[in-house]
Amino acid sequence: MLTPARKFFAGKTSQQHLLESQLFSKLDHCKNLTHIKSVHAQILRKGIDQCCYVLTKLIRVSTKLCVPVDEYPRSVFDQVRYPNPFLWTSLIRGYTAEGCLKRGVFLYDSMRSEGIGAVSFTFTALLKSCGDVGDVNLGMQLHARIIMDGGFQSDLFVGNTLIDMYVKCGFLECGRQVFDEMPDKDEISWTELIVAYTKSGDIFSAAQLFDESPVKDMVAWTSMVTGFAQNSMPREALNYFERMQNSGMETDEVTLIGVISACAQLGAAKYANWVRDIVEKSRFGPTHAVVLQSALVDMYSKCGCLDDAYNVFQAMTEKNVYSYSSMISGFAMHGRAQSAIKLFDEMVKNDVKPNRVTFIGVLTACSHGGMEEQGRKIFKSMEDDYGVTPSPDHYTCMVDLLGRVGHLNEALELIKKMPVKPHGGVWGALLGACRIHGNPEIAQIAASHLFELEPDSIGNYILMSHIFASAGMWEDASKIRKQMKEKGLIKNPASSMVESDKGVIHEFFSGDTSHPDTDKIKGTLVNLLQRLTMDGYQPMLSSLPYDLSNEEKKQILLTHSEKLALAFGLMNTSSDSNIRIVKNLRICEDCHLFMCGASKVTRRKIIVRDNMRFHHFCNGTCSCGNFW
Structure with missing residues (x-):
């Protein structure tokens, strides 16, 4: 049976819990600093201005609303006589969220000097900030502190944040070591490392880890699909996507963009139709739909199904610059120059402003169609009419166009006058034109630049050797082949x-x-x-x-x-x-x-x-x- 005194304190505790719950609710509904100050005034009036539990929540809400720490949260913290680890951590998180990592670390040191032990959230806040700014040295020091303090090595959240920090700082193997030493792992642990391996290009380690993972979320599946696609392994990407479908896992826009890219690389009509059916059944909103449909246009074009690409384009209820650019590029790569020009004119009439990708497509169409004058006009209009500064890729198209019609000297002069440094594509276009028109003199100029820019690209050496051989310059052709052998260049096996x-x-x-x-x-x-x-x-x-x-x-x-x-x-x-x-x-x-x-x-x-x-x-x- 409770004594009167115990009843009094029990009632008081119950009332305080209710009050704290009400204040939490009000803080959750705060939209700005004025709202926060209003709740803080209630805290002061109720006499719970030393309650670390409530004040921790107030500082965290301030951080979420991007209130500068020194403007208000710091003064709230300084008024508390005995701040607990959670209140210290809320202020540390506030500083790190502002990008003030050094101030967060200084506060952590002050906390330790006052004999206040850290909590897991203290370390996760600091480690996350280390990853964001790429400070692996500080991250390693904190990692050492975690080991020395003990109690946090087996903490799941700390472990996951350590993995994230090391990955962001470019120390993937350190992240892997943390992963291997974690006694408990969740979906985040596995997925973080799988995503990191795919982004680094180590797709085989990613696949091994993925297959070992007991739980696979959509992010992990998507990472595998896009990882294989980005590493030019379309068959594997499609295989994982099919497994993903069979597992009943949902797909999002990113997954579908990855598998569409894989289909485009593979160039297989059967897979293209399969993926299109999945996209259409997914029923994405207009914003996502236009992105996916534009990708489908590009996919069908690269699969050699130009009519299907145009049917998708025509059926689109909303078209943007990416939609038009995809279709124009499709017409261009298939040699349908007139169709590309006509669509470009339609695009401009519909007040859709062309971008740099659009101009690459339409200039490529002019080149493939031998439309010299049209190409010259469009190239000039880029900057004059649309404010698009020609890049080396656009100059590549013009060199290709001039080379096609035999204007090799003019193409060379255009390269010399370029306001930006020509890349390998520009000189490669000129070298290709020299092969067609049998001009070994200009070819040697182009090749000398290519050998410098792309010293390990065997294709340039082979093409130059062919040009010399076709001109009967066997000794020169032999010298090129000798260079190839000396450099140890091996031709990629031709496959179809x-x-x-x-x-x-x-x-x-x-x-x-x-x-x-x-x-x-x-x-x-x-x-x-x-x-x-x-x-x-x-x-x-x-x-x-x-x-x-x-x-x-x-x-x-x-x-x-x-x-x-x-x-x-x-x-x-x-x-x-x-x-x-x-x-x-x-x-x-x-x-x-x-x-x-x-x-x-x-x-x-x-x-x-x-x-x-x-x-x-x-x-x-x-x-x-x-x-x-």
């Missing part, structure tokens, strides 16, 4: 992918004999070669500037990856469908000629995407006009 009617993607490498249908593929190629020979085809042996016999060159050319992919496509796609091939390198002159002839004798449309552009082969001609 083709999609069967069933949507299965098959990849071939030059000289590949590993495919189970190799014998049938060889037979199809031999038969096709006979038909082409009867139609006048002769292999372009100059495509192989090596000291080999003509017969050896013919055998090597016949087993180029795109030819193997074409033969497989002829065997495994219906006669009324297009054959779509994606090659990782530039298509060689002989394969280009071969594809032209094949489209004529087989009466099939062949679409090849190399690392330069799309080639639409139809009835013996190519959309690129033999310039690529």
Whole structure:
């Protein structure tokens, strides 16, 4: 039975709890400093101005509303005679939130000197700030203090914040060590490290950790999908996205952008249609929808399905600069110059201001379409009419345009007058034009800059060697090949992918004999070669500037990856469908000629995407006009 005195204190405690609860509610509804001061006045009137519990809440609300610490929270803190660890920590958090890490650390030192022990939130506030400013040395000192003080090494929140701090400071392995030593881990622990590995490009460590993780949230799944896509591993990205779908996990805009990017890289129509269905079923709001639909336009364009890209574009209820730019770029990469120009004019009439990406697309279209005068006018209008300063990428388009029509000297002069330093793309465009027009003199100028800017890019050396060989300058060609050997440069294996009617993607490498249908593929190629020979085809042996016999060159050319992919496509796609091939390198002159002839004798449309552009082969001609 309670004595009268105990009843009095019990009642008082109950009343104080009620009062504190009411004050907390009022603080949660504060919108500015005036509101906070009003609640503080009530605290003073009620005589609980020494209550650390309530004042901690007041300072935290002040921090949330971006009230400068020295303007009010500090004076509140200074009036408390015996601040507890939580009140100290609230002020430390206030300073670190303002970016005043040094003042936060000074306050932490003062706290320790007064014999007040830290709480986990003290360390998480300071560590988070260390990560934000990249001060790993201070972070390590705090880490040492955590170990010395004891009691916090096994704290989940402290562990997660330590991982975050080390990752942000660029010390991923230290973050991994903290992770490995944590006795308990949650979704945040696993996801933080998975995301860190994907961002660093160590996608295999990320995948290993992901597969070991007992819990996988949407952020972790998305990180894996986007990580593989950003590391040019589209098949793996699609595989993880399919696993994500099967797990029942929700997808957001970021996930879908990542998988759309993977589809665009892979260039497979089957996956493109699958992803489009998922996007349409997701029912995102207008803002997200326009971003996703613009990405779908880009995806379909890169998959060689230009009509599907245009259908998505036309169906969009809202179009912005990204939508127009995606479609214009799509038309450009497929050689549909007139369509790109027409859409650009429509964009301007609809008061959608073009940006730098738009101009890259429309200038590329002018170049691919040989529209010299139109290209000159648009380039001049960039800064004059739209306030867009030409970048090296825009100059690359102009050099490509001038080079296409044979104005190599003018293209060189344009480069010399550039107000910004030309990058490899600019000189590469000039070198490519020199190959087409057989100008080894200007080619050497372009190559000398490329060898300096991109010393390890083997493609530049190969192209220069071809130019010398085509001009009969065998000694110079030999010197280039010798340079390649001395530098230890190794050409990336040429590969080509083709999609069967069933949507299965098959990849071939030059000289590949590993495919189970190799014998049938060889037979199809031999038969096709006979038909082409009867139609006048002769292999372009100059495509192989090596000291080999003509017969050896013919055998090597016949087993180029795109030819193997074409033969497989002829065997495994219906006669009324297009054959779509994606090659990782530039298509060689002989394969280009071969594809032209094949489209004529087989009466099939062949679409090849190399690392330069799309080639639409139809009835013996190519959309690129033999310039690529």
